[in-house]
Amino acid sequence: MANEIVINANREETRVALLESGQLAELYIERKKDTSLVGNVYKGKVVRILPGMQSAFIDIGLGKAVFLHVADVRWSFDYPLFGEDVSDVLPPDLPIEQLLQEGQDILVQVSKDPIGSKGARATSYITIPGRYLVLLSGVEHVGISRRIVDENERTRLKELSIGIRPPGFGLILRTAAEGCAEEELKKDLEFLMLLWKNIQDKKDRVSSPHLLYSDLDLIFRSVRDMLGPEISRLIIDSRAEYKEIADFVNTYFPKLISKIELYEEPEPIFDFFDIEIEIPKALGRRVWLKSGGYIVIDQTEALIAIDVNTGKFVGKATLEDTILKTNLEAVKEIAYQIRLRNLGGIIIIDFIDMEKEENRKKLFSAFQEAMSNDRAKNTILQVSEFGLIEMTRKRVRESLGRTLCETCPYCEGKGFVKSPVTVCYEIFRELVKIGPESKNGKIVITVHPLVADLLYEEEREGIEEIEKKYGFGLIIKTDKNIHQEYYEIVTL
Numbered sequence: 038m039a040n041e042i043v044i045n046a047n048r049e050e051t052r053v054a055l056l057e058s059g060q061l062a063e064l065y066i067e068r069k070k071d072t073s074l075v076g077n078v079y080k081g082k083v084v085r086i087l088p089g090m091q092s093a094f095i096d097i098g099l100g101k102a103v104f105l106h107v108a109d110v111r112w113s114f115d116y117p118l119f120g121e122d123v124s125d126v127l128p129p130d131l132p133i134e135q136l137l138q139e140g141q142d143i144l145v146q147v148s149k150d151p152i153g154s155k156g157a158r159a160t161s162y163i164t165i166p167g168r169y170l171v172l173l174s175g176v177e178h179v180g181i182s183r184r185i186v187d188e189n190e191r192t193r194l195k196e197l198s199i200g201i202r203p204p205g206f207g208l209i210l211r212t213a214a215e216g217c218a219e220e221e222l223k224k225d226l227e228f229l230m231l232l233w234k235n236i237q238d239k240k241d242r243v244s245s246p247h248l249l250y251s252d253l254d255l256i257f258r259s260v261r262d263m264l265g266p267e268i269s270r271l272i273i274d275s276r277a278e279y280k281e282i283a284d285f286v287n288t289y290f291p292k293l294i295s296k297i298e299l300y301e302e303p304e305p306i307f308d309f310f311d312i313e314i315e316i317p318k319a320l321g322r323r324v325w326l327k328s329g330g331y332i333v334i335d336q337t338e339a340l341i342a343i344d345v346n347t348g349k350f351v352g353k354a355t356l357e358d359t360i361l362k363t364n365l366e367a368v369k370e371i372a373y374q375i376r377l378r379n380l381g382g383i384i385i386i387d388f389i390d391m392e393k394e395e396n397r398k399k400l401f402s403a404f405q406e407a408m409s410n411d412r413a414k415n416t417i418l419q420v421s422e423f424g425l426i427e428m429t430r431k432r433v434r435e436s437l438g439r440t441l442c443e444t445c446p447y448c449e450g451k452g453f454v455k456s457p458v459t460v461c462y463e464i465f466r467e468l469v470k471i472g473p474e475s476k477n478g479k480i481v482i483t484v485h486p487l488v489a490d491l492l493y494e495e496e497r498e499g500i501e502e503i504e505k506k507y508g509f510g511l512i513i514k515t516d517k518n519i520h521q522e523y524y525e526i527v528t529l
Contacts, residue, residue, distance in 0.1 A: 039269030042259060045307050046275040053259045054312050057410075061315045063376055066440050067255035074099075074147040074157055075433055076166070076252025078236055081159070082245040083141045088134045095145055098246035101156055105145060107133040109160035111175050142245045144236075150434050163236075165229050165250075168261055168290060169214040169222055170198075172229040173207030180209040184412075190215055201226055213265050228289070257285060264293055272298040274306040319377050320438055326370060330363040334374060336438060340383040343371055347389060360389045361396050365403055372407035381413070381432025390424035401426070447520065455522045457487045461496045464488075464524055465503065472507035475528050481512045483525040489515040 045052040048069070055063040067073060079097035086093045093110075094102035110133060137143065149158040163174040179198045181191050197219050198208045203226075214222065236249045243249075253261060256278055264271055264286075273279050279299040286294050300306045307313040318324075325331045329349035335342045345367040347359065371386060386404075391397055397420040404426060408415055415430040434440075444450040455463075464482060471480075484492065492500055492513050504511055519525075 040267050041310075042263055042268055042271040043306060043310050043312060044256060044259065044271065044273040044275075044278070045305070046256060046273060046278045051255045052307065053255055054307070054310070055263060056310065056312075061312050061319075061377065062373070062410075063379075063412075064312075064316065064319070064437060065255055065259070065379075066437070072254070073150050073252075073434060075150055076147065077248060078144065078146045078163055078250035079159075080240050080243060080245045080247045080249055081143055081145050083137050083139050083143060086134055086137055086139055088132065091133050093133060093137050095143060095159055096246050097145065097147075097159070098248070099157075101151075103145065103147060103157040103159040104155075105143075105159045105161070107136065109148070109158075109162065110136050111161045144240060144249075149432070152432065152435055152439070163233075164209075165232050166211070166252075166261070167225040167229045169211055169217055169225045170229060171209040171211060172226070172233060173209065174233065175205065176207040177202075177205065178207035178209075180207075182210060182212040182214070184212040185210070185215050187215075197222060203230065211262075215266075256282065260286060260290075264290075264296065268296065270296045270298050272300050272306070274300040316441075319374070320441060324370060324374060326363070326366050328363060328366055330367065332367050332370060332374070334378070334380075336380070336436060340385055341380050343374075343384065343386045345371075345386070345388045357392060357396065360391055361399070364388045364391065364400050368400065368403045368407050372404065372411070375408070375430065376411055376413075378437045379413075379434065380436050381430045384428045384430060386426045386428070388420070388424050388426065397424075454520075457485070457491050457521065458496075460484070460488045460522060460524060461491050461499070464492070464526070465496075465499055467526055468503050468507075468511075471526070471528065472503065472509070476508045479510045479512060479529040481514060481527045481529060483514045483516050483519065483527075485519050485521045485523075486515045486517055487521060488524065489513055 040058070041056045043054045043056060045054075050066060050068040053065045054061055079095075081095040081097040081103070084094050084096045084102055091107040093105045095105050096102050143161060144163065145159040145161050146163050147157050148160045151157050162176060165172045165174075179195055179202060181194055185191055185194070194210045194214055194217075198210055201219070201223055202208050208226070210222075232250065239247075239249045252258065256273070260271065260282055271282070273282065276299060279297070283294065283297050286297055300309075302309060305313070322335065323331055323333050325348070329347075331346055331348045333344040333346070335344075345364060347363050367388065374380070375384065388400060391400070401417075401420050405417055408417065408428075411430070413431045415428055417426065417428040420426055445452075448454050464484070468480070482492075500511055500513075
């Protein structure tokens with residue numbers, strides 16, 4: 038079965054699903070009130086420089102400044118260097134305080150959306166993506182997509198791109214460029230250079246902070262970045278968006294127009310393609326394997342931890358064979374979940390430890406193979422002596438879980454709450470503290486019903502002992518709206 042792009046578009050949000058052989062492989066969601074900033078180019082103003090962190094904060098007009106590291110600062114003659122006349126190429130190791138000044142205008146592009154508690158990140162190396170090419174400003178470099186594996190084709194494309202590359206710019210040839218003629222590449226480049234000229238012209242006319250260029254929305258990014266030879270069709274359920282896509286494709290990629298379809302069935306498109314039922318599964322912490330084993334996925338602020346367990350699978354041969362089979366099965370599922378959930382940053386995978394070195398090599402090779410279809414850049418390290426695989430995956434936008442969910446207000450993101458017994462004993466300790474000051478009085482304790490049940494029944498002896506020791510009376514009240522961990526003690 039061929040690969041398909043399925044788009045559900047409505048007023049509130051757009052959802053794009055990539056199906057590979059009928060199975061949901063990638064899912065992207067963009068909401069109108071929370072549109073991605075990645076790719077947008079701004080004329081910003083430096084509001085703060087932090088020499089200790091070799092970084093700066095740039096006001097781009099969004100209310101919260103974006104973060105710019107020294108490694109992402111490209112010097113050009115537009116940037117003053119303490120008033121000096123600089124004619125040579127800037128040395129790459131100058132500190133940020135010699136590259137930027139507070140109050141200075143600077144051209145930046147958002148490279149990462151705000152993720153968790155971290156704000157957006159920016160770079161002054163501007164890149165503008167097209168269908169076949171990515172235009173790099175100020176970097177005279179030519180690169181080829183790693184997904185183009187044929188060496189003859191890579192050589193052909195590199196020679197073509199060197200011939201058409203404008204002075205002072207670099208080019209990256211995207212996967213879609215495979216098999217393209219020189220004229221197609223030139224047409225794409227002409228369009229990108231026009232966009233760059235518009236950015237420069239607008240920059241000279243406006244004051245900072247100001248948006249100069251906005252990347253395409255999710256629907257058109259999907260057409261530009263995902264619609265290729267391996268995609269049999271793109272089907273969308275909005276007639277208005279369908280017409281816009283058709284016009285866009287007909288103008289820039291006319292050979293692909295036959296792949297664009299309008300979905301007109303009464304059943305919701307994500308239900309028709311069995312996508313809707315798969316989304317809740319992509320939010321669960323535990324994922325079962327067919328053998329009876331399972332993996333557990335925990336997302337923290339700093340990294341993603343994935344744990345592999347044999348679960349109900351006991352195998353039929355030796356323990357080592359059972360572990361190897363579970364690990365190899367987990368490899369495919371982990372690679373699938375990483376793509377589907379859009380997990381990024383540092384990822385630590387705790388496979389079940391294996392004694393044989395040859396089995397560890399099998400595991401590493403299998404995982405590399407499983408991750409080879411991932412369009413996001415990733416780096417995978419060898420299996421460690423503790424049975425761990427450490428990897429990084431480029432993280433530009435929030436994961437699926439962080440997009441669809443929010444921190445639980447009850448457990449405050451911990452994933453667990455104090456047990457009623459623990460809360461009971463905390464109350465006892467608090468009563469002991471205030472006991473000497475409350476003799477012959479009354480104390481009212483307001484607690485969650487589960488805690489109250491324990492105080493009335495199993496822990497009743499503890500209550501009576503404290504009453505007898507300090508000579509006060511206890512009144513227990515329940516409040517079903519109170520947090521299970523919280524309680525209120527009032528002395529009358």
